[in-house]
Amino acid sequence: MKYLAVLLAAAALVTGGAYAQDGASVRAGTTAARLEPGRDVYARWCAPCHAAYPRLAGTMSLQAKYSGSLPAALEDRTDLNAALIAYFVRNGVAWMPPFRPTEISDAELAQLTEYLTAPLAERGAHAPLMAQELVGQHGETQ
Numbered sequence: 001m002k003y004l005a006v007l008l009a010a011a012a013l014v015t016g017g018a019y020a021q022d023g024a025s026v027r028a029g030t031t032a033a034r035l036e037p038g039r040d041v042y043a044r045w046c047a048p049c050h051a052a053y054p055r056l057a058g059t060m061s062l063q064a065k066y067s068g069s070l071p072a073a074l075e076d077r078t079d080l081n082a083a084l085i086a087y088f089v090r091n092g093v094a095w096m097p098p099f100r101p102t103e104i105s106d107a108e109l110a111q112l113t114e115y116l117t118a119p120l121a122e123r124g125a126h127a128p129l130m131a132q133e134l135v136g137q138h139g140e141t142q
Helices: 002-016 033-050 057-066 082-091 106-117 132-137
Strands: none
Touching: 033 057, 033 106, 082 106
16 A cells, blocks of 8 residues: 555656746755654655655645645644654554554654754754656756
């Protein structure tokens, strides 16, 4: 099921294109060293649906839910806490599947939580998408 989600996200990037959201979602800088493991977890498991591209399933869903009152991309949120992140990772919601500890270990979940709850300035630039090279081939930018 997870592979299907990744394939659908990659297909959306290729066929539908991807565009940066408002300037608020464009970040630069280096990720703090202590946050890099969590950023890697995010890039692998979360970014395919929740990155700062408005045509990704998770990003579109949160955009519709919050109508711009909160950032649609999880990586741009500053209101998330450890309990909320853990709940949605382990239980899923709507079409987001739950992730078992054999997929995202408890240690990785803690790293992900540390990354998504750190100040934006410490998170640095957005995590790369697995299909980033496909976005570049089609002339679209972040």
